[in-house]
Amino acid sequence: MTGRSFASVRQGVKSTADHWARSSRALKKDDQPYGEKLVELAKRHASEAFYGCDDPLEAAVFSVLVEMIKKQEQQEQDQKESDVDP
């Protein structure tokens, strides 16, 4: 083989997510779904994070935070709507 190979940030996130998935299995049964959700969220924006992040962990955290903020805003919106509705 010629040339040099780097694992891309995308591949790095996948490997981080695999570590998190393994760790999730060690969580208490009730906590496991949250670990699994975290794995899914970490991968959700891995492709976009590739544009700006060089570190897979940074990319995974970015992806999770984006989804958390989205969720929070959605909840606030739902809350507002339920406050308005009679």
Place this chain on the structure above:
Amino acid sequence: MWILDSVYRGRVELWEKDGTVKNVRCEYDPPFYLHLPDPHPHHDMIGALESEYRAEECTFRTIFGDLTGYKVFAGRPVAEAIEQQTQYEAQLFNVDVRIDQRFMAERGIFPCGAERESRFSPDVPYDLHRMEIRITGNPARSPVCSGIDVIHEHTERLHGAERDVLADLFSLVTSCDPDVILMPDADTWMPKLQEQARASDLEMPFSRTGKYRKMDARSYWSYGRVEHKESALIPDGRILIDTEQSFVYREGGLAGVLMAARLSGLSPNLASRFTPGTLISSYEMYEAVRRGIVVPFRKSDAESVRRFAELRAADRGGMMFQPAPGVCWDVDEIDFTSLYPSIIVQANLSPETIEHPERRGFLPEVLDPLLGLRIRTKQMKKSDPRYAGIDSILKWMLVTCFGYTGYKNAKFGRIEVHEGITGRSRDILMRTKDIAEAMGFCVLHGIVDCLWVQGSPIGALKDRVKQETGLSTEVEHFDWIVFLPQNDGSGSYNRYFGRLSDGSVKVRGIAARRHDTPEYIRAMQREMLTVMAGAATVAELGTAHDQARTIYRRYAQNLPRADLVAMAISRRISRLTYAHRCIEGAAVNAYRKAGIAVAPGMKISYVVRDARKYQVDPAWSAGSFDVRYYRELLDKAWGEISYAFTSGGSDRVEAAESNAKQKTDDKDRCRHDNNACPLCR
């Protein structure tokens, strides 16, 4: 004069065709060039070169600027001796440029064309007498040939005793005297034919001089996989194409081979046997010589030392946006034409422009006309399919020209250029996404040089992208498209299928498209896709579910009685030893047991007899197949199709219909007819 073939044997021999074929021999003894950064310690060596060979002081041009040194009238062994004696301090040039190619480049002439023709014309005029030779049997197994079809003005079937068949073939070739011979597996058959001819005391007439050039067999890495090239016997003065093994012929037909020869300055015999990477590299060498620029023997512009973090930030590939798996409708694929070469030309990226961006670079200069030609053939093939082959060769040459900038031995490559291209491509795809979103489009998916978007008007987006990036794009409209999931449930980047607006189905990454899919399974998916192609809308797609399921059931039911031939799995092997037991390893062993020499990169064809016991037979000797194993393959292929209807499908189809209805209702309500309005989108 139209040059049919060229060879160097102490002098350059050109085969020119002008009604008849004529052999022209030219004395030509070109020097190589030597530059010594500090010549004083090598005074004795220079004296010896002057007295033993001919060495003259001179100045010569590299892509980085002029150098002073010597031209030495000697060959490669002397150049290698100089390298060793100077402990690789000497910089050498024009050592390994093919001499016949260099001869033509210096005179501005080229193979498969006449003087005053443009190499960059999409038309390749030729008047060549063709013959096709098809030998019955498997060349890897059959030691003898007992039947041959010869197709020229009419078809002749030769059969009988081996000596008679060969004598008849040779006399036909002699009497018809074709300029081009098309022969499936020619490179495997030719050594056998030569052996048989010798044993039968016959003279093989394929070469017009009786001499043959030999290319050795080799296995090599190309784009992450191992390929294998058979050894070849190349005749003089006649084009012999292995129609089965030649990538250039398979992609571009005869016109593609001739175009590749014109551009690269190589004999069509070589152009048909080389990879697009070697062709683009040869094209760059021809262009360098033509422009009076010397070609480095070994690269001396090594990559500078960088911090690991810098390297990590710079050394990345293309940008991708992951699709959500499922069915989407009214989707446009916007695709940049030859994006990477366009970036090289537009951004003036070349090894010497990294330090001197103000100079016009060598790479952009030589790629510009090639890119212009590709843009023309891409347009022309839409109305005239004769240009499709030429367009395909140009596409491959341009694709590999980017890869070569990052190849350590590329004559005109440099990793920083490679990084510069991918860096700009990421920005271009991001910019395009921004433009699309600002115009109200929804970006569904993106890979390197393509974006899949929903919205309208697509023409306005195309114009805007051209205006802002200066780059041309092509648009394909999908009535519906299915993005398939990966194993973890997220969207796959490169597995999708959909119906284009012309009613055809575009397929990527599924069984019907993969090379190693057994024909039986491929046929099932094709039949299903044909049914689905009839569905112009997502709603109609839902109604194709029953028909597709019926097809699946029929194939599953008939599987135990299926034809063995349709179960063959053809695959290119990447290695000969396997750490773990696997089907491919078992197939390699089965080939060996059958007495066939296997090499990495070789294509093998096998049938799985019992997957659990790793029992596999070469396709020609298979007597039964493992129904359970093939049923799994069949189910997997059905799963790819049924995804359009089931989990990601029917729910989504219903959701899509409901969304589409909602959208229409919204549109009726608001009547803004404005893409920026969320109701109108």
